[in-house]
Structures are given as C-alpha cells and as structure tokens.
Amino acid sequence: MSILLMGHPNVGKSVFFNRLTGASVTESNYPGTTIDYTKGYMRIGGKSVELIDVPGTFSLNPKDKAEEVAVAMLHESKDVKVICVIDASKIERGLFLALEIIEQGYPVVIALNMWDVARDKHIKINIDDLSRILGVAVVATTAISGEGIKDLVTSLDDARPVEIDNIITNVGGST
Numbered sequence: 449m450s451i452l453l454m455g456h457p458n459v460g461k462s463v464f465f466n467r468l469t470g471a472s473v474t475e476s477n478y479p480g481t482t483i484d485y486t487k488g489y490m491r492i493g494g495k496s497v498e499l500i501d502v503p504g505t506f507s508l509n510p511k512d513k514a515e516e517v518a519v520a521m522l523h524e525s526k527d528v529k530v531i532c533v534i535d536a537s538k539i540e541r542g543l544f545l546a547l548e549i550i551e552q553g554y555p556v557v558i559a560l561n562m563w564d565v566a567r568d569k570h571i572k573i574n575i576d577d578l579s580r581i582l583g584v585a586v587v588a589t590t591a592i593s594g595e596g597i598k599d600l601v602t603s604l605d606d607a608r609p610v611e612i613d614n615i616i617t618n619v620g621g622s623t
C-alpha cells in the first residue's frame with residue numbers, strides 16, 4: 449500500500465512529508481520528465497508504509513507537466529490512500545480537488561492544514577458537518593507545529609471509498 453500526499457501547490461504537503469517520514473527518503477525524477485517527487489516511509493499502527501509527496505495540482509485535469517505527473521502518480525498507484533491537504537484559509541478551492549479524488553473512488557482523508565492561519569483570520573469551519581457530508585475523515589492540522597498530525601494518521605486506517613451519490617444526498621439534506 450502507498451499513501452499519497454496530494455493538494456494544491458504551497459499548502460504544506462512537504463512539511464507533512466518531512467514530519468511523517470524517517471531517514472530513508474529518496475528524491476527521483478518521474479520517468480521521462482524533469483518533475484521531481486519524494487518518497488519515504490511512514491509508520492501506521494506499527495507497519496511501515498510508503499508515503500509519496502506528489503507534485504502540487506489544482507485538479508485532476510492537468511494544465512501543465514507537474515500536474516500531469518501528479519495525476520499519473522495517482523492513477524498508476526495500486527492499493528493507495530490519499531491524504532488530501534487543503535489550505536483551511538482557502539477551503540473552497542481545495543475541496544474541489546478533494547471531491548475529484550473521492551469521485552474517482554480513492555480512499556481519502558482530508559487535512560485542513562494552515563489551521564493556525566484560519567484561526568487567526570477567525571474563519572469558522574464546521575469540521576463535523578464537512579466530514580459527515582463527505583463521508584471522509586476531516587482533521588484540522590498545523591503542519592509546522594504538528595497539531596492534528598497524530599489524528600490524521602489514525603484516521604487513515606478507516607479511510608474507505610465513498611459513493612459520490614451519497615455525498616449528493618448528504619448535501620441535499622435528508623428527505
């Protein structure tokens with residue numbers, strides 16, 4: 449199994465990666481490109497699992513080479529779970545990507561990162577509602593301080609594919 453760190457550019461994916469991985473980290477070129485990515489190992493429940501710091505992408509509809517690599521890495525990985533890192537202070541932009549990844553059937557957990565920034569800006573996000581509607585774990589994180597990282601890792605265990613129809617039903621409210 450591999451865990452992919454995915455999200456927009458500059459949301460904190462590499463800070464997560466550095467916190468989660470140990471010593472044996474390798475940087476590689478994606479085959480046939482000049483795009484770099486980093487791979488290492490993290491521990492989940494005593495097991496060592498591959499973690500990949502995927503190049504930043506705004507959507508699964510690639511607009512440049514780095515985004516093409518990000519999407520290819522997602523599609524080529526077998527038995528994968530995705531940590532979708534979102535800038536909590538610009539949440540609606542990041543949610544679009546998270547929904548795309550969920551819609552393609554990948555098990556996802558969402559890190560609402562930059563939680564310190566969102567807090568300073570008095571941005572209010574109802575995490576429980578968001579998690580209930582999407583059917584995935586949503587964890588507030590501040591990657592630079594480590595806040596929320598442990599909960600995020602714990603939540604990976606239970607990550608499962610979600611039917612997009614269920615999300616649509618949840619958004620519409622119960623009838």
Ligand SMILES: Nc1nc2c(ncn2[C@@H]2O[C@H](COP(=O)(O)OP(=O)(O)OP(=O)(O)O)[C@@H](O)[C@H]2O)c(=O)[nH]1
Pocket residue numbers: 455456457458459460461462463464503504561562563564565589590591592593
């Ligand atoms: N305030 C705050 N800053 C953060 C947090 N997480 C990351 N940063 C900072 O945000 C900047 C971007 O972090 P990176 O980890 O490089 O972001 P990235 O998603 O890997 O960016 P790309 O590799 O360019 O896609 C750095 O200056 C980090 O120190 C956070 O939770 N709070």
Ligand SMILES: [Mg+2]
Pocket residue numbers: 461462463501
């Ligand atoms: Mg990075």
